[in-house]
Structures are given as structure tokens and as C-alpha cells.
Amino acid sequence: MDSMALICTVGLLFGGLYWFICIHGPAERKGKRAVDLSGGSISSDKVQDKYQQYWSFFRRPKEIETAEKVPDFVDTFYNLVTDIYEWGWGQSFHFSPSIPGKSHRDATRIHEEMAVDLIKVSPGQKILDVGCGVGGPMRAIAAHSRAKVTGITINEYQVKRAKLHNKKAGLDSLCEVVCGNFLEMPFASNTFDGAYSIEATCHAPKLDDVYSEIFRVLKPGSLYVSYEWVTTDKFNGDDSEHCDVIQGIERGDALPGLRRYDEISEAAKKVGFEIVDERDLAAPPAKPWWDRLKMGRIAYWRNHIVVTVLAAIGVAPKGTVDVHDMLFKTADYLTRGGESGIFSPMHMILCRKPVDYRESSDCVEFGYLKLNNQNYDLAMAADEVPDVGGHETRKVSISFSHLLHQVVEYLKLPVPAYYLVDVGKNAVKIVMETDPGLGHLVYEGGPATTIRESREKAAENVVRALRMEFSIQVEDFTSRKIKRLERSEFLYKMKRIELEAMERGTGQVPVKWPVVLDHKRRKKYVCIDYMDVLHTLSFETKVRISEVDTFNVGLGKFVSWVTIYGTSVDTGVECFFSAVRADLKATKQDATRKDVDFICTAYNLNMVNLNYGNGIYAGIKCSLARESYLAAKERVIPTPTLPPPPPHKLRARPSFSARYTGQLSPTPAELDSFFKR
Numbered sequence: 001m002d003s004m005a006l007i008c009t010v011g012l013l014f015g016g017l018y019w020f021i022c023i024h025g026p027a028e029r030k031g032k033r034a035v036d037l038s039g040g041s042i043s044s045d046k047v048q049d050k051y052q053q054y055w056s057f058f059r060r061p062k063e064i065e066t067a068e069k070v071p072d073f074v075d076t077f078y079n080l081v082t083d084i085y086e087w088g089w090g091q092s093f094h095f096s097p098s099i100p101g102k103s104h105r106d107a108t109r110i111h112e113e114m115a116v117d118l119i120k121v122s123p124g125q126k127i128l129d130v131g132c133g134v135g136g137p138m139r140a141i142a143a144h145s146r147a148k149v150t151g152i153t154i155n156e157y158q159v160k161r162a163k164l165h166n167k168k169a170g171l172d173s174l175c176e177v178v179c180g181n182f183l184e185m186p187f188a189s190n191t192f193d194g195a196y197s198i199e200a201t202c203h204a205p206k207l208d209d210v211y212s213e214i215f216r217v218l219k220p221g222s223l224y225v226s227y228e229w230v231t232t233d234k235f236n237g238d239d240s241e242h243c244d245v246i247q248g249i250e251r252g253d254a255l256p257g258l259r260r261y262d263e264i265s266e267a268a269k270k271v272g273f274e275i276v277d278e279r280d281l282a283a284p285p286a287k288p289w290w291d292r293l294k295m296g297r298i299a300y301w302r303n304h305i306v307v308t309v310l311a312a313i314g315v316a317p318k319g320t321v322d323v324h325d326m327l328f329k330t331a332d333y334l335t336r337g338g339e340s341g342i343f344s345p346m347h348m349i350l351c352r353k354p355v356d357y358r359e360s361s362d363c364v365e366f367g368y369l370k371l372n373n374q375n376y377d378l379a380m381a382a383d384e385v386p387d388v389g390g391h392e393t394r395k396v397s398i399s400f401s402h403l404l405h406q407v408v409e410y411l412k413l414p415v416p417a418y419y420l421v422d423v424g425k426n427a428v429k430i431v432m433e434t435d436p437g438l439g440h441l442v443y444e445g446g447p448a449t450t451i452r453e454s455r456e457k458a459a460e461n462v463v464r465a466l467r468m469e470f471s472i473q474v475e476d477f478t479s480r481k482i483k484r485l486e487r488s489e490f491l492y493k494m495k496r497i498e499l500e501a502m503e504r505g506t507g508q509v510p511v512k513w514p515v516v517l518d519h520k521r522r523k524k525y526v527c528i529d530y531m532d533v534l535h536t537l538s539f540e541t542k543v544r545i546s547e548v549d550t551f552n553v554g555l556g557k558f559v560s561w562v563t564i565y566g567t568s569v570d571t572g573v574e575c576f577f578s579a580v581r582a583d584l585k586a587t588k589q590d591a592t593r594k595d596v597d598f599i600c601t602a603y604n605l606n607m608v609n610l611n612y613g614n615g616i617y618a619g620i621k622c623s624l625a626r627e628s629y630l631a632a633k634e635r636v637i638p639t640p641t642l643p644p645p646p647p648h649k650l651r652a653r654p655s656f657s658a659r660y661t662g663q664l665s666p667t668p669a670e671l672d673s674f675f676k677r
């Protein structure tokens, strides 16, 4: 009898344990059972080591700051946690506000459907899920909108899981999953009709980087919504408890650093998005998103026992206990962050890629190229450069006769003589004495409709000759654009070299900024007189301009201003001030230049001819460099055709830039703005 009771008790115990571990599991329905817990793509025996490696990132925070390393660190994290998330949370790896009377599953779905409703897509349109996890949101969104969703995740194991779930749900015709880095997406520009990211872009070291990629792949006019992890305005950096909570969240969730709520729209605007809406979906009247975390505490204890037993008997990888323990603690930090209101995982931003956005024909675009661990902004100084080149701009030529006088004055040459040689044909000649005693050079303007026109042509010829002869660079408002183009051209070239080195499998490629040759260093710069340009513009547009007024602000510094009357803007009067400077001439030029920029923009005028096609030339060279870079990129990192899946994982490569630790030489002096008269 006694042995019978013992057998029954042991049988019951094992049956209970089997039910507890394999069948019951935690609260939510999931695609994972405890006995299936793994280390993602990491082999079982390496899980413990990888967990240690994950923590070593925080011991060397510089590593996380190195943007290149972040995707690897995030990938390791998701190998470690994906199964536990699925087992203990479900297929959607994010939070949502609780909704009274609704289950967590329903609240999650509603939160996901809201994202796709916000981006207003129609059935059949192509949308992008940035950081898709195992695809919980993607499936809900595809089913709700009937749009075609492409998800991207850095983690190969998640791709496998997501594909399996898509198939099981019968949604694989609408849902596609790609393994890749959202900082360098394998999609062509202007591909998607909409995009969303749910609690994923918080893993990007720099938000601008991922936003600019999303901007690039979106079609103009389409919308992007993101649920961002942020610290709120309640967060106080001087409060040690606040800092403790935020650090706990960062470490337990593989974040390179939480952003402040106001940094989100800043990044979106910086890459070119228009902000349509922005609000914190966690703010009242929304109900707490952390309720579920808090209520699950007892289940987490039970899970901990299960994981410990499974690891002890060798069913789950050894490190799983540590990972689970880390998540247990993270749940507590997250709850504290929610309860204190210092943290939100659902700061929503809705943005639009401008309808009229067109890729600039001169090849400069938004985005960055990475060289030697550093991001180089292709649109550097974009806001400084007045973009007066549009489809319907009117071309205005500045007076070359004025410019000629400036160059002559700068070179201390004798004043040129003008001859009207053929009155009938309005043909003008200019005689220059460039080297006293060695004779004269004569430049012709040729026959023209007016004398002025021919004189201008002749002056243009003289200026060109003097520029060649004396190596003179004319600085005008196209100069900065040219420098930007030259710089972009160089960045594209270097990036191509880097890709080709990767292709060959050769090692380090030192990035060398072009050597500034001595004769170039000696190049003389003549800055055009903006007052002359302003007069020309005033003549062209009929606006009246005041004299340049100057005020001595003391300590040998001045400020100047010029007023424009009768502009095409509402106010009718505009006044532009210079910066405060010690150089009187420079303040006058500064104020005048601002007026010139304003009139060009207001009247859609395009100042031409100053740099004699240098701009066009720089544009062509830059486009060629960009094309050869893109061709190399296509070869080295082929764009996957969907389906079948990409042949290998695309991720931030430990390229030469990671290996090459040398210091970058500064931007060559010739590319810096340099005005001299």
C-alpha cells in the first residue's frame, strides 16, 4: 500500500511538473514553451559567454558609444532574450497602455493598429516595419490594413521566428522579413508608401542615422510613425534615484543611451521630415502601460524556478538563468520608470517626407557616410547655403565689370581701358596691362544687342584670364555649395575605396584627406562686393535698398544693416543685420550678403556665371563619384530581391573603419570658407 502511495505521489509530482513546465507556462498564449528556450543563433554552450560579453559593453561604455559596435551588441542581446520574451510576453515585443475591460492581447493589437491607421495606407501598398522583432505587430498590421509589410531586424534568429509565425498565421503573402541593419537598409530610395517603428529605434546610437535611412526609403509625401523610448520632462539628471532607474533600463534593454523626449522631433526635422503630430501615448488619461509588468511578478518567480530547473538538468542553456535574472531586474526598473513618470516607451511622433522632396540633381543628399568610425554629413552646411536653384528660377548675372575692378584692385594692376570699337555692332574691347612694360592684352566682348552686354562679355573674359594667370578664386554665394560638392565627392570616393577593400578582403584602408598642394595653398581669394550684387538685384526686381548703416558697438566692434523696401513678402520692408565684428568692411559685406540671399529666395532668382561653370563641374564630378560608390555598394552589399531571403546577414560591418584607429586629418584648408579681399 505504502509503495502504491509513493508511486502515485511521484507520478503526480512528475505530471504536475510536466504540466507546469511544458503546458501551462506563463499567462499569455505564446509560440514558445519553456523546454524550447534557446540562445537564439548562439549555440547552447556559448550562451553564458555571450551574456558576459553583453555586460562587458557596459563596463566599457566607450564601446557602446562607438556606433559601429551597437548593432552587434543589440544582436547579441536579442539572441539572448528573444525566446524568453516570446515565452513570457508574446510575439509583440513592446508595451501598450492598459485598456479597462480589454485583455493585454487586445490592448497590444489596438496599439499596433493605431500605428498603421496614423500612416494612412491603403490595401496593397508597401510599408516598412523598422525593427520588426518576431513580427507580432507586423501580422496585426497586415491583417488590419491589408498593406504589404516588409520588416527588418538585425537579428537572424528573429527573422527565422517571424517567418515561421507569418506562415502559421497564413499571412506570408502580405508579410516579408529581411535581416539587416536599419542604419544601412538594403532598400532602394523612395520604395515605401509608409513606415512605422515600434520601440525599436531606441537601439540606434544616433537617431538621425536611422531617421535619415527611413526618410530615404520613403516615397515623397508618405508618412512615418514611431513609438520612441524617452525620458520625460519629469526626469531630473541631478536626482540619483532617477539616474539609477534610467541606467537600469538602459542596461537591461540594450540601449546605447535613452534620449530626452525633445530630441525626437529635433532628429526628425534634421533629416528633412515635417512633423505632423507628436505626443506621449503614456500620458494620462492613458492607463498605465506597466500594469502588466507589475502583475506578472509572481509568474516571473515561477518562471525563474522553471528556468533554473531546466538549466540544471541541461534542457535550457546555462546562461539562461542569468539572462532571466537580468530581465527580472529590468522589469522592476521599467515599472519604477513608469510609476515615477520619468520614462515613457511610447512617445509617438508622426512625420511626413515632404511631397515636393526631390533628390538634388547635384548629388548632395541627406544622410551620412561612415569613414573611420566617424559619420560625415553629406548635407553639411546645407542650411547655410541658400538654395536658389529651382525649376523656375530667373537667372541674374552679376556685373563682371564690377568684379573686374575688384580683381584689378586686389592685384594692384593698372585700371583697364575700355574701347567701343564697332559702334554699329555694339562691340566692346578691354585693354589690360597685366605686366607693365610688357605690352597690352586685348579682350573682346564681340557684337551684342547692347553695349552693356558686350562690355560684360569682355569683362568676363578678362576676369577669367586674370583668374588663370594669378590663380584667383572668386568667392561668392555659390562657393560654399561648390565646396560641399567637392567634399561629398571625396566622401563618396573614400567610401567606394572602403567597399572595394572589403570586396578584396584586404585589410586597413587609411583615409587620407587630399593633400593641399602648395600652389593651391597660395591661391588668392577675391570676395565679390555684395553691394554691387545688391544693386544689380535692385535693378532686376525694382526693390529699393537703403545705404549700409553701421553702428560702433564699442571695443572696436561694429554691426551693419541694410533695409530693403517693396519686397514681394507681406511686410514690404526687410532689414538684415550683420554679425558683430571687428572688421568694418566684413560687417558691411555680411549684412549686404544677407539681403542678397533674401532677395534671391523671395524672387526666385539664380545668380549665375560667377564661378564660370565651376558649380556644374563640381556637380558632375560628385555625381560620378556617387555613381561609382553606388555601383560598388550594389556589388559588395547586393540588394536582396524579395523573396528569396538575402544570402547573408547585412549589418554594420566591422569594416576597416572599426580596425583603423588613426586620427583623421582635418578638412583641408581649401575646403574651409575663406574670404579675403
Ligand SMILES: C=C(CC[C@@H](C)[C@H]1CC[C@H]2C3=CC[C@H]4[C@H](C)[C@@H](O)CC[C@]4(C)[C@H]3CC[C@]12C)C(C)C
Pocket (backbone or CB within 6 Å): 084, 085, 087, 088, 089, 092, 093, 094, 095, 199, 200, 202, 253, 254, 296, 299, 300, 303, 304, 324, 327, 328, 330, 331, 334
Ligand atoms: C522594447 C523593448 C522590450 C520591451 C518589453 C517587451 C520587454 C522589456 C522587459 C521584458 C521582460 C521583463 C521580465 C521578464 C520576466 C522576468 C520573464 O519571466 C518573462 C519575460 C519578461 C516578462 C520580459 C518580457 C519582455 C519585456 C517586458 C526593449 C528591449 C527596447
Ligand SMILES: C[S@@+](CC[C@H](N)C(=O)[O-])C[C@H]1O[C@@H](n2cnc3c(N)ncnc32)[C@H](O)[C@@H]1O
Pocket (backbone or CB within 6 Å): 071, 074, 078, 091, 092, 093, 094, 130, 131, 132, 133, 134, 135, 136, 137, 152, 153, 154, 155, 158, 180, 181, 182, 183, 197, 198, 199, 200, 201, 203, 204
Ligand atoms: C524591442 S524590439 C521591438 C520589435 C517589434 N517592433 C515589436 O514591437 O514587436 C526591437 C527590435 O529592433 C531591432 N533592431 C535593433 N537595432 C537594430 C538595427 N540596427 N537594425 C535592425 N533592427 C534593429 C531588434 O532586432 C528588434 O527586433
